[in-house]
Amino acid sequence: MLRGTRFHSSPAEPAMRPTHPVKIAAAAPRTPALWVPDPVNHSWRERLRLRWSAALQQRLLRHLPGLVAMRADHADVLWLLGRHAESIAQYDEVLRRDAGHVHALLRAGVAHMRLHQPEAALGRFNQASKLAPDEVEPHLRRGTALCALRRRGEAIKALQRALAIAPHDARVHNQLGIALLEGGEPAAAMVSFDRALAIEPTMAKAMSNAAMVLLQEQRHVEAAATARKALAIDPQLAAAHANLGLAQMWLRQPEEALASFRRSQAITPDPVVAWNQAYLHLLYGQWREGWALLEERWRGVLAGKLPASDRPLWDGRCPLEGKTLLIHPEQGLGDVVQFCRHVPQLVALGAQVILHVPSELARLLGCLAGPQVKVLPLHQPVPAFDLRISIMSLPGALGVTPRYVPGASGYLSVDAALQQSWAQRMGPRRGPRVGLVWAGGLRPDQPEMAQVNARRNIPLRALAGLNRPGITWYSLQKGKEAIAEWHSLQRQGWHGPDMVDLMGEVKDFADTAAIISQLDLVIAVDTSTVHVAGALGKPVWVINRHDTCWRWLIDGACSPWYDSLRLFRQSAPDEPREQVVREVSLALDTWLAGMAAAAPQPTEEFAHL
Numbered sequence: 001m002l003r004g005t006r007f008h009s010s011p012a013e014p015a016m017r018p019t020h021p022v023k024i025a026a027a028a029p030r031t032p033a034l035w036v037p038d039p040v041n042h043s044w045r046e047r048l049r050l051r052w053s054a055a056l057q058q059r060l061l062r063h064l065p066g067l068v069a070m071r072a073d074h075a076d077v078l079w080l081l082g083r084h085a086e087s088i089a090q091y092d093e094v095l096r097r098d099a100g101h102v103h104a105l106l107r108a109g110v111a112h113m114r115l116h117q118p119e120a121a122l123g124r125f126n127q128a129s130k131l132a133p134d135e136v137e138p139h140l141r142r143g144t145a146l147c148a149l150r151r152r153g154e155a156i157k158a159l160q161r162a163l164a165i166a167p168h169d170a171r172v173h174n175q176l177g178i179a180l181l182e183g184g185e186p187a188a189a190m191v192s193f194d195r196a197l198a199i200e201p202t203m204a205k206a207m208s209n210a211a212m213v214l215l216q217e218q219r220h221v222e223a224a225a226t227a228r229k230a231l232a233i234d235p236q237l238a239a240a241h242a243n244l245g246l247a248q249m250w251l252r253q254p255e256e257a258l259a260s261f262r263r264s265q266a267i268t269p270d271p272v273v274a275w276n277q278a279y280l281h282l283l284y285g286q287w288r289e290g291w292a293l294l295e296e297r298w299r300g301v302l303a304g305k306l307p308a309s310d311r312p313l314w315d316g317r318c319p320l321e322g323k324t325l326l327i328h329p330e331q332g333l334g335d336v337v338q339f340c341r342h343v344p345q346l347v348a349l350g351a352q353v354i355l356h357v358p359s360e361l362a363r364l365l366g367c368l369a370g371p372q373v374k375v376l377p378l379h380q381p382v383p384a385f386d387l388r389i390s391i392m393s394l395p396g397a398l399g400v401t402p403r404y405v406p407g408a409s410g411y412l413s414v415d416a417a418l419q420q421s422w423a424q425r426m427g428p429r430r431g432p433r434v435g436l437v438w439a440g441g442l443r444p445d446q447p448e449m450a451q452v453n454a455r456r457n458i459p460l461r462a463l464a465g466l467n468r469p470g471i472t473w474y475s476l477q478k479g480k481e482a483i484a485e486w487h488s489l490q491r492q493g494w495h496g497p498d499m500v501d502l503m504g505e506v507k508d509f510a511d512t513a514a515i516i517s518q519l520d521l522v523i524a525v526d527t528s529t530v531h532v533a534g535a536l537g538k539p540v541w542v543i544n545r546h547d548t549c550w551r552w553l554i555d556g557a558c559s560p561w562y563d564s565l566r567l568f569r570q571s572a573p574d575e576p577r578e579q580v581v582r583e584v585s586l587a588l589d590t591w592l593a594g595m596a597a598a599a600p601q602p603t604e605e606f607a608h609l
Contacts, residue, residue: 051081053077072090072091072094072101072103072104074090075087075090075091075094075104075107075108076107078090079107079110079111082114084111084112084114084115085111085115087107087108087111088108088111088112088115091104091105091107091108091111092108095108100131102128102131102132102135102138105124105125105127105128105131105138106124106125106128106137106138106141108124109121109122109123109124109125109128109141109145110141112124113144113145113148116299116303118145118148118149119149121141121145121148122142122145122146122149125138125141125142125145126142128141129141129142129158134165135165136162136165136166136169136172139158139159139161139162139165140158140159140162140169140171140172140175142155142158143155143156143158143159143162143172143175143176143179144175146158146179147175147178147179147182150182152179152182152183155179156176156179156180156183159172159175159176159179160176163176168199169199170195170196170197170199170200170203170206171196173192173193173195173196173199173206174192174193174196174203174205174206174209176192177189177190177191177192177193177196177206177209178209180192181209181212181213181216184451186213186216186217186451189209189213190210190213193206193207193209193210193213194210197210202233204230204231204233204234204237204240205230205234205237205239207226207227207229207230207233207240208226208227208230208237208239208240208243209239210226211223211224211226211227211230211240211243211244211247212243214226214247215243215246215247215250216451217451218250218455218546218547218573218574219573220247220250220251220573221247221251223243223246223247224244224247224248224251227240227241227243227244227247228244231244236267237267238264238265238267238268238270238273239264241260241261241263241264241267242260242261242264242270242272242273242276244260245257245258245259245260245261245264245273245276245277245280246276248260249276249279249280249283250546250547250573252554254280254284254554257280258277258280261273261276261277261280262277265277270300271296271297271298271299271300271301271303272300272301274293274296274300275293275294275296275297275300275301277293278290278291278292278293278294278296278297279550281293282294282550282551283548283550283553283554284553284554285402285553287395287400287401287402288396288399288401290550291393291395291396291400292396294392294393294396295393295396302330302331305330306328306330306390307328309326309388311326311385311386311387311388312387312388313387313388313389313393314387314388314389314397315389315393315396315397316396316397316398316399318387319349319350320346320349320350320351320387321349321350321351322350323350323351323352323386323387324351324352324353324354324383324384324385324386324387325346325351325352325353325354325385325386325387325388325389326354326356326382326385326387326388326389327340327343327353327354327355327356327388327389327390327391327394328356328388328389328390328391329356329357329358329378329390329391330390330391330392331392332528333358333360333361333509333528334527334528334530334531335391335392336357336358336361336365336391337361337364337365337412337509337528337531337532337535338531338535338551338561339391339392339394339395340355340357340365340368340391340411340412341406341407341411341535342394342395342398342400342406342407343355343368343373344368344406344407344411345398345406346394347370347372347373351372352372352373352374353372353373353374354374354376354382354383354385355368355373355374355375355376356376356377356378356382357375357376357377357378358377358378359377359378359379359508360508360509361508361509362375362376362377362508363508363509363510364412364414364508364509364510364512364513364532365412366510367412367413367414367415368411368412402553402560403560405560405561407535408560408561408562408563409537409563409564410534410535410536410537410563410564411535412513412532412535412536413536414510414513414514414517414536415510415514418510418511418514419514419517419518421514422502422511422514422515422517422518423518425502425505426474426500426502426515426518429472430472431470431471431472432470432471432472432520432521432592432595433471433472433473433474433518433519433520433521434471434472434473434474434497434519434520434521434522434523435473435474435475435476435515435516435519435521435522435523435524435529435533436463436466436473436474436475436476436477436497436499436522436523436524437476437477437522437523437524437525437527437529437530438457438458438459438460438463438477438482438524438525439457439458439460439477439479439481439482439485439525439527440453440456440457440479440525440526440527440528441478441479441527452547455545455546455547456525456526456527456545457482457525458525458543458577458581459485459577460482460485460486460489460496461489461496462577462578462581463496463497463581464494464495464496464497465496465581465582465585466496466497466523466581466584466585466588467495467496467497467498468588468589468592470592471497471592472500473497473498473499473500474499474500474501474502474515474519475499475500475501475502475503476503476512476515476516476522476524476529477503478503478506486499502515509528509532512529512532513532513536516529516532516533516536516538517536517538519538520539520595521538521539521540521541521591522538522539522540522541523540523541523543523584523588524540524541524542524543525542525543525544526542526544526545526548526549526552530542530565531562533564533565534559534561534562534564534565535562537563537564538564539564539566540562540564540565540566541565541566541567541568541584541587542565542566542567542568543568543577543580543581543584544567544568544569544570544580545570546569546570546571546572546573546575547573548569552567555569557569566587568580568583568584568587
């Protein structure tokens with residue numbers, strides 16, 4: 001899933017002062033904001049001066065270790081040089097001698113943020129807010145750290161406290177907008193960004209963040225213009241370059257988008273921007289470059305999500321002969337289904353494979369098990385292994401390109417007894433059978449993805465025109481909200497497909513696959529069911545949104561991943577989804593005519609009976 005680029009947080013860095021009182025000064029000057037380029041981007045003369053100062057201070061502190069003010073100055077210089085771990089050690093020494101040194105707490109907290117340690121940063125900011133409860137800076141910092149920890153409710157409370165102290169502080173409005181946007185409230189976020197800009201019209205960071213809202217709303221031309229406006233004010237604003245790159249990507253300007261991403265990375269390397277750059281490469285079929293950049297996800301959007309182990313990660317370079325390789329699952333269930341296709345390749349390379357999967361998939365993927373393959377649900381302990389890899393890293397390690405995709409014709413199968421059991425439940429055929437999915441699962445842990453999910457899903461009412469006499473429709477839909485939508489339409493007099501619903505009897509994806517095996521066609525939005533159908537080699541039509549997932553590439557009706565898959569694309573963000581449904585409807589008529597032509601014809605002997 002595409003990730004919004006890193007937001008530009010508002011807080012200015014705690015002010016630099018020649019001496020350091022215990023409490024922060026209300027009128028302290030402000031230096032650049034939290035997420036602007038690191039201090040190492042100073043001119044070479046400034047860096048030289050800072051290095052000379054650091055060396056001199058270090059020599060003096062060897063002889064006069066009790067000089068708290070000088071030690072705090074030394075910590076600040078190290079901080080400005082980007083030597084954040086060393087600066088934290090010096091701030092700790094200051095705090096050992098003066099526990100109420102708020103400046104040291106704030107600067108140490110920011111250093112932790114720079115080192116991607118938001119939990120440690122929050123501890124510092126909590127202390128500072130207790131020592132200086134009527135100062136805006138500690139509460140603003142707390143809000144920033146809580147946003148990084150995805151504790152958005154607490155972040156909003158901290159930022160509201162900061163606004164109560166300083167209602168005209170543009171930085172606080174900007175940071176509140178970030179919290180609201182990450183919490184899935186783009187309209188409220190835009191209000192906050194607008195308020196920040198009303199207070200400080202040249203606040204480039206707030207403009208860049210406003211561009212992020214416009215991106216979420218698919219207003220790509222406006223997003224590009226807003227990002228450019230931010231860059232006209234601050235050409236070194238890395239996030240604005242990244243947001244411009246995202247807009248250019250969806251405006252079908254891949255070369256310009258790549259240049260914008262690279263400019264962003266040259267200013268401030270960011271794994272989230274690397275993720276988006278990977279998305280661009282994968283979307284346009286440049287998979288070798290894309291797979292390499294995708295590994296940055298472990299430093300950014302998936303930081304801390306890779307299971308801990310003392311076993312090395314396999315990257316495709318070392319031989320697998322005689323080795324046991326553990327495959328970790330990651331992200332969605334559909335991702336696991338899509339990339340488990342690579343297990344036979346690993347076996348061919350001589351590996352013993354342990355495929356660790358969510359329990360919902362264990363029975364279905366059990367068809368891959370054999371003498372060299374164990375399929376284990378996550379709740380079961382893992383036996384000893386030599387190497388490990390996350391499942392979405394397999395294509396990169398194995399050198400997969402659009403011209404070389406194993407298993408495109410199908411790689412999963414349904415247990416014969418299970419298939420027969422479901423065939424009996426479904427009864428005799430009375431014509432073509434078509435399965436339907438109109439909504440993907442909700443992601444309560446990712447509220448920032450709510451708008452993407454809304455664009456992916458399609459109102460069931462819009463699919464009413466697919467109804468055709470002679471088709472037996474089957475619901476493959478899960479999820480309380482989607483089922484409630486269907487039942488509500490039925491109460492209102494539903495004229496769409498009259499679906500048979502057996503999903504209440506479905507225990508896991510093996511049952512879903514068994515139902516699909518009895519169908520002639522699946523029509524679905526981009527969900528895990530699409531991958532199950534494609535992996536079985538079953539014809540599947542995908543009603544796809546304009547801002548497509550990278551795996552479906554930027555255009556075309558076919559997919560290199562599944563020979564049996566056909567894509568129906570929304571041609572523009574503002575194109576009504578009903579237009580795509582009309583294309584599906586026309587294709588359905590053609591498909592039905594083909595089915596009728598292929599059906600066995602009565603012999604002449606019985607033609608007149």
